[in-house]
Amino acid sequence: MAQLAAISCSWYSWLEQGRQMQVSEQVLAAVADVLRLTAEERDHVFALAGHPPPDPGPCPDSxxxxxxxxxxxxxxxxxxxxxxxxxxxxxxxxxxxxxxxxxxxxxxxxxxxxxxxxxxxxxxxxxxxxxxxxxxxxxxxxxxxxxxxxxxxxxxxxxxxxxxxxxxxxxxxxxxxxxxxxxxxxxxxxxxxxxxxxxxxxxxxxxxxxxxxxxxxxxxx
Missing domain, CATH: 3.30.450.180 (Beta-Lactamase)
Known part of the structure; x- marks a missing residue:
């Protein structure tokens, strides 16, 4: 998981353990992509980390x-x-x-x-x-x-x-x-x-x- 998300194994372990740490939006997005989270799950992860949910961008003619x-x-x-x-x-x-x-x-x-x-x-x-x-x-x-x-x-x-x-x-x-x-x-x-x-x-x-x-x-x- 850590390799796929391009972060260190130790840092990812701390993340899983719920340690008090600052997590950037870029790292959260990478982890969410690797885990194949749904849009709702991704928004929830961002909210837990104290970040606004990512902008999904325009989806014309959805x-x-x-x-x-x-x-x-x-x-x-x-x-x-x-x-x-x-x-x-x-x-x-x-x-x-x-x-x-x-x-x-x-x-x-x-x-x-x-x-x-x-x-x-x-x-x-x-x-x-x-x-x-x-x-x-x-x-x-x-x-x-x-x-x-x-x-x-x-x-x-x-x-x-x-x-x-x-x-x-x-x-x-x-x-x-x-x-x-x-x-x-x-x-x-x-x-x-x-x-x-x-x-x-x-x-x-x-x-x-x-x-x-x-x-x-x-x-x-």
Whole structure:
């Protein structure tokens, strides 16, 4: 085992004995690979060692992603769309297009992003009732969702674009607030539909899905 994981026999023995020692993520990953641990087992090992679970990376067109794509199109009355790890909107249902008030496939790809919609609203007749509070929540949740992307060139370029384009983002991003909200109520003012209130739910699938589903469930009037 030690040879396969490229570590010393003594060190591996200490690891098996549960001695108090610092274990690097690289060593844990090597041991997990040799033991052929499942994703769940690997995450558990990392948690025991006090490390965040490794980023599985994007898995485009996985079975989980395909299920999420089918799901949003089976919600005729609830606006729903799918975002990737950088909150780029990659699929949506007709109700979401009606909510945004514009065909999303006509929105430039660089602007077809949930955070840009929330902060800039250039392509939608949709406004938050409390835009500053909503911006705080969105930016803090975006930071939580993208923590593993720090250093990624595309992510860093996205942050630079947001810093350039959004005064709210320039004010909020340096605060380093983190928020993992999965559900909550959102109130909007819509130029055509008037006041709107939704229960917002963010849904993801562990180990396999590269996408997250954002769903807006209409609140009873």
């Amino acid at each position: 079975a989980e992603d395909r299920a999420l794509r089918r799901m949003i199109h089976q919600l005729p009355d609830a606006p729903a769309y799918l975002v990737d790890r950088r909150w780029n909107i990659v699929d949506w249902n007709e109700a979401a297009a009606a909510l945004f008030g514009t065909p999303l496939d006509e929105v430039p790809v660089e602007d077809r992003n949930a955070l840009r919609f929330a902060l800039l609203g250039r392509h939608a007749p949709l406004r938050f009732v409390d835009p500053v509070r909503s911006a705080h929540l969105h930016v803090a949740q975006f930071r939580a969702d993208t923590a593993l992307l720090i250093g990624d060139p595309e992510f860093e370029a996205q942050v630079e674009d947001l810093l350039r384009d959004s005064a709210l983002f320039r004010a909020l991003w340096p605060l380093r607030e983190v928020h993992r909200r999965s559900a909550g109520s959102i109130a909007y003012r819509h130029d055509v539909l008037g006041p709107l209130r939704f229960d917002f739910v963010a849904t993801t699938v562990d180990h396999g899905a590269s996408l997250r589903m954002h769903t807006f469930l209409p609140c009873p009037s």
